[in-house]
Amino acid sequence: MDTFTAIVLATLGAGTPLVFAALGELITEKSGVLNLGVEGMMLVGAVCGFAVAADSGSIWLGVLTAVAAGAAMALVFAVLTLTFQANQVASGLALTIFGIGLSAFIGLGYTSVALDGMDPVRIPVLSDIPVVGPLLFGLDPLMYLSFALFGAVTWFLYRSKAGLLLRGIGEAPDSAHAIGYPVIRIRYLAVLFGGAMAGLGGAYLALVYTPLWVEEMTAGRGWIALALVVFSTWRPGRVMLGAYLFGGVTILQFHVQGLGIDLPSQLLSMLPYLATIFVLVLISRDINTIRLNAPASIGQAFHPSN
Amino acid sequence: MRFRRRPTRLRRRIRRRDYECLRGAYGKRCTLALAPPGRFAWLLSVMENGVGGMTNQNDPQVVGVAPRLELQDITKIYPAVVANDGVNLQVLPGEIHAVLGENGAGKSTLMKIIYGVTKADRGTVSWNGQEVEIANPAQARRLGIGMVFQHFSLFETLTVVQNIALAVEEPFDLDGLARRIVEVSERYGLPLDPRRLVHSLSVGERQRVEIVRCLLQDPKLLIMDEPTSVLTPQAVRKLFETLNRLSSEGCSILYISHKLEEIRELCHKATVMRGGKVTGEADPRQETASSLARMMIGRELPVCQHAPAPEGGEPRLVIAGLSRTSDDPFGTDLKDIRLTVHGGEIVGIAGISGNGQQELLAALSGEQPLDPHQTYEIHVNGESVGNLDPAARRSLGLGFVPEERLGRGAVPAMSLADNALLTAHRAGMVKLGLVAGAQVRAFADRCIETFDVRCGGHEAVAKSLSGGNLQKFIVGRELLQSPSVMIAAQPTWGVDVGAATTIRQALIDLRNRGVAVLVISEELEELFEICDRIAVIAEGRLSPTKVTAETNQEEIGLWMSGMFPGVEDEPLPDRQELIDAH
Ligand SMILES: Nc1ncnc2c1ncn2[C@@H]1O[C@H](COP(=O)(O)OP(=O)(O)OP(=O)(O)O)[C@@H](O)[C@H]1O
Ligand SMILES: [Mg+2]
Numbered sequence: 001m002d003t004f005t006a007i008v009l010a011t012l013g014a015g016t017p018l019v020f021a022a023l024g025e026l027i028t029e030k031s032g033v034l035n036l037g038v039e040g041m042m043l044v045g046a047v048c049g050f051a052v053a054a055d056s057g058s059i060w061l062g063v064l065t066a067v068a069a070g071a072a073m074a075l076v077f078a079v080l081t082l083t084f085q086a087n088q089v090a091s092g093l094a095l096t097i098f099g100i101g102l103s104a105f106i107g108l109g110y111t112s113v114a115l116d117g118m119d120p121v122r123i124p125v126l127s128d129i130p131v132v133g134p135l136l137f138g139l140d141p142l143m144y145l146s147f148a149l150f151g152a153v154t155w156f157l158y159r160s161k162a163g164l165l166l167r168g169i170g171e172a173p174d175s176a177h178a179i180g181y182p183v184i185r186i187r188y189l190a191v192l193f194g195g196a197m198a199g200l201g202g203a204y205l206a207l208v209y210t211p212l213w214v215e216e217m218t219a220g221r222g223w224i225a226l227a228l229v230v231f232s233t234w235r236p237g238r239v240m241l242g243a244y245l246f247g248g249v250t251i252l253q254f255h256v257q258g259l260g261i262d263l264p265s266q267l268l269s270m271l272p273y274l275a276t277i278f279v280l281v282l283i284s285r286d287i288n289t290i291r292l293n294a295p296a297s298i299g300q301a302f303h304p305s306n
Numbered sequence: 307m308r309f310r311r312r313p314t315r316l317r318r319r320i321r322r323r324d325y326e327c328l329r330g331a332y333g334k335r336c337t338l339a340l341a342p343p344g345r346f347a348w349l350l351s352v353m354e355n356g357v358g359g360m361t362n363q364n365d366p367q368v369v370g371v372a373p374r375l376e377l378q379d380i381t382k383i384y385p386a387v388v389a390n391d392g393v394n395l396q397v398l399p400g401e402i403h404a405v406l407g408e409n410g411a412g413k414s415t416l417m418k419i420i421y422g423v424t425k426a427d428r429g430t431v432s433w434n435g436q437e438v439e440i441a442n443p444a445q446a447r448r449l450g451i452g453m454v455f456q457h458f459s460l461f462e463t464l465t466v467v468q469n470i471a472l473a474v475e476e477p478f479d480l481d482g483l484a485r486r487i488v489e490v491s492e493r494y495g496l497p498l499d500p501r502r503l504v505h506s507l508s509v510g511e512r513q514r515v516e517i518v519r520c521l522l523q524d525p526k527l528l529i530m531d532e533p534t535s536v537l538t539p540q541a542v543r544k545l546f547e548t549l550n551r552l553s554s555e556g557c558s559i560l561y562i563s564h565k566l567e568e569i570r571e572l573c574h575k576a577t578v579m580r581g582g583k584v585t586g587e588a589d590p591r592q593e594t595a596s597s598l599a600r601m602m603i604g605r606e607l608p609v610c611q612h613a614p615a616p617e618g619g620e621p622r623l624v625i626a627g628l629s630r631t632s633d634d635p636f637g638t639d640l641k642d643i644r645l646t647v648h649g650g651e652i653v654g655i656a657g658i659s660g661n662g663q664q665e666l667l668a669a670l671s672g673e674q675p676l677d678p679h680q681t682y683e684i685h686v687n688g689e690s691v692g693n694l695d696p697a698a699r700r701s702l703g704l705g706f707v708p709e710e711r712l713g714r715g716a717v718p719a720m721s722l723a724d725n726a727l728l729t730a731h732r733a734g735m736v737k738l739g740l741v742a743g744a745q746v747r748a749f750a751d752r753c754i755e756t757f758d759v760r761c762g763g764h765e766a767v768a769k770s771l772s773g774g775n776l777q778k779f780i781v782g783r784e785l786l787q788s789p790s791v792m793i794a795a796q797p798t799w800g801v802d803v804g805a806a807t808t809i810r811q812a813l814i815d816l817r818n819r820g821v822a823v824l825v826i827s828e829e830l831e832e833l834f835e836i837c838d839r840i841a842v843i844a845e846g847r848l849s850p851t852k853v854t855a856e857t858n859q860e861e862i863g864l865w866m867s868g869m870f871p872g873v874e875d876e877p878l879p880d881r882q883e884l885i886d887a888h
Contacts, residue, residue: 167463168472180446
């Protein structure tokens with residue numbers, strides 16, 4: 001495997017957790033709910049997935065558990081904000097703090113365990129083609145899943161009636177209610193989906209990307225996922241772009257550090273975060289696109305009866 | 307606008323087909339107008355389909371049919387007001403039933419209860435003779451109830467066709483639906499471009515979307531809450547044909563409007579509400595507009611008092627050749643607009659909505675200031691203000707009533723006092739950066755009192771007010787700041803006849819005190835009632851002004867289609883002179 005293929009593979013790997021978390025949050029926010037708990041949901045997903053995989057020996061059982069754990073965290077948030085109309089920003093922050101603590105607690109016994117990780121698919125013959133082979137046919141299954149998820153989310157938002165409705169609810173929940181749609185129920189589903197995907201993103205980190213558990217191993221990726229959604233003006237294509245940009249710069253700065261360039265490593269570690277936000281802000285600064293794509297009711301509570 | 311009394315489709319149809327049969331049924335001298343309208347539909351359905359076509363033929367209690375909708379003892383109590391107080395109402399199949407009443411009488415609340423948006427505290431709703439509980443709009447729609455809201459319920463970032471697709475139950479096919487919308491909306495006389503984004507539409511166009519969306523749902527009971535408040539007379543006429551056809555097909559219609567002539571022309575029956583109670587019923591076709599108004603407000607309709615216009619006012623608002631290309635690809639470009647409004651006169655701008663009114667208003671209010679090199683194209687009190695923001699223009703004495711009351715005129719979730727503060731803070735309500743709460747409240751109270759705003763006091767949030775009452779409050783807030791130039795867009799939109807007279811009178815009083823008043827409205831009658839001079843805007847061009855007494859609605863109506871003489875004869879104020887004067 002040549003260096004180029006290795007770098008691209010590593011980039012995809014570093015971007016994939018963000019793709020999951022950000023696409024999930026995108027759907028949540030498109031419904032008009034701002035869930036700032038992504039970091040917490042990712043961490044809980046990661047540790048639960050890791051623990052189950054380590055105990056049962058089945059990595060797939062771990063992945064499923066992570067998805068369920070993320071969704072369970074989101075459910076707490078949904079009950080607070082949608083049923084009891086609590087403030088979304090405060091509840092989301094609380095969820096993150098709760099998630100950090102909870103994951104550290106659950107992970108106590110697992111810090112020194114190592115897993116095998118997930119094997120790439122490796123379609124025979126095809127994956128042996130130089131360069132293209134490993135990139136197209138030799139990725140791990142969850143990466144393929146993330147591509148499929150991207151396709152599904154894009155299709156859902158822009159081609160399906162349900163997606164249209166979701167966008168409508170995010171903009172004007174009162175109107176959606178007035179033409180007969182169950183706003184709260186749909187928002188519940190959107191929040192749960194966001195949680196499940198954050199959990200999956202966490203699972204990718206702890207089971208595939210670096211198959212071990214370290215406290216707070218997400219290292220702010222949940223926050224970057226949130227930023228990706230906003231700075232990509234709520235469009236899935238740009239979310240992907242941002243995620244891989246983040247992944248790419250992360251990998252590059254490792255290489256730069258490896259070359260022994262005389263820059264403080266802390267500065268280099270900042271680079272992916274800065275570069276991603278800078279680029280996304282730059283390409284999405286058109287006020288009209290923002291106005292058209294931003295869910296206008298985001299963060300506001302909705303009361304169906306009055 | 308004026309409507310000719312023409313036989314409705316329904317009556318024509320009956321006349322054509324089976325007039326003899328009806329005469330037999332009702333006796334020789336019976337005129338059709340005397341036959342209860344509900345029976346029309348029933349008879350018609352029997353005539354067309356035989357007895358099998360009758361709805362609910364087994365119901366013995368009514369001759370033929372049970373009421374489509376029956377309300378009993380509906381009561382809704384809000385913290386500050388009893389919005390509905392023991393309301394009983396019956397709507398028969400095929401009946402067009404008007405609900406009349408002053409602003410805040412509780413009409414919209416009652417409709418929202420029927421549609422399941424609001425929950426009644428007491429009372430029962432029956433549908434085709436069966437008691438039902440309508441807990442949410444979804445349930446109402448399943449029963450076959452459709453509603454056109456007073457304050458639109460559209461999605462602004464979606465296109466027209468997407469908005470409609472969400473409301474109709476059919477396979478998701480946007481292209482097919484778009485074609486159908488074009489076709490159907492033409493037929494209804496409410497032409498729509500399905501690809502446009504709703505936020506770029508004027509309120510008149512949005513109203514069309516709202517109506518077409520509802521009609522496409524094929525409802526059995528259609529609730530229309532002020533559907534024609536910003537429609538043109540032509541569109542209204544076409545809409546009435548459609549409604550009459552629906553009614554003859556058995557669809558019941560609940561119709562709310564403050565335009566009494568419309569109700570007389572369209573409706574079979576009217577229920578009058580006041581203070582949340584039903585205070586009377588009438589056959590609107592037997593009443594005159596003034597007798598209906600009397601039933602509504604409980605006294606004679608006041609008339610506007612005109613005084614001759616004060617002579618020789620100075621130019622206070624000058625638009626000197628304003629041209630501007632719209633940012634919005636679907637917007638209207640303004641082309642060389644020239645207009646001078648003097649102190650002590652009311653100038654009206656008529657025109658069909660979507661012809662540049664929005665753009666002109668945005669330029670005049672300062673919401674979208676002009677480019678710096680265009681500064682001299684708008685003058686207020688001799689100052690060139692083209693590139694100033696709204697706050698600076700207001701400080702120069704400009705008062706402004708925008709077209710949209712919720713969102714532009716008032717912040718829906720803020721109290722009336724806070725909303726008053728938003729524009730009236732210049733009148734000594736802020737001292738050393740601190741808000742003088744007592745003065746704000748006193749000012750809000752003065753608006754509420756002077757314009758008879760029915761609400762729960764100055765602490766009521768703006769969106770809890772009925773549409774007309776909020777409009778009165780916004781107009782009051784602007785008028786009471788004693789502006790020297792007043793610009794009002796659709797000042798009486800959704801305001802009841804009594805209150806409309808109050809607002810118009812207030813504008814006339816303002817002009818008598820030497821203020822320059824510009825009114826932009828789609829209601830020709832209103833313009834003719836209060837304006838000293840009238841101009842027309844069409845496709846972004848402004849016609850020359852005409853002295854109201856020297857023109858008539860026919861001429862202005864013709865001008866509205868864009869056929870008017872050039873404006874060159876309107877003298878362009880000398881730019882240098884204006885600069886020097888300052
Ligand atoms: N959500 C609410 N909270 C508090 N009060 C309300 C609310 N909705 C309506 N009201 C009050 O109920 C009364 C009736 O309002 P409603 O909107 O039914 O009047 P309306 O007859 O439709 O008037 P208009 O002709 O001006 O539209 C008003 O006094 C209004 O202030
Ligand atoms: Mg109303």
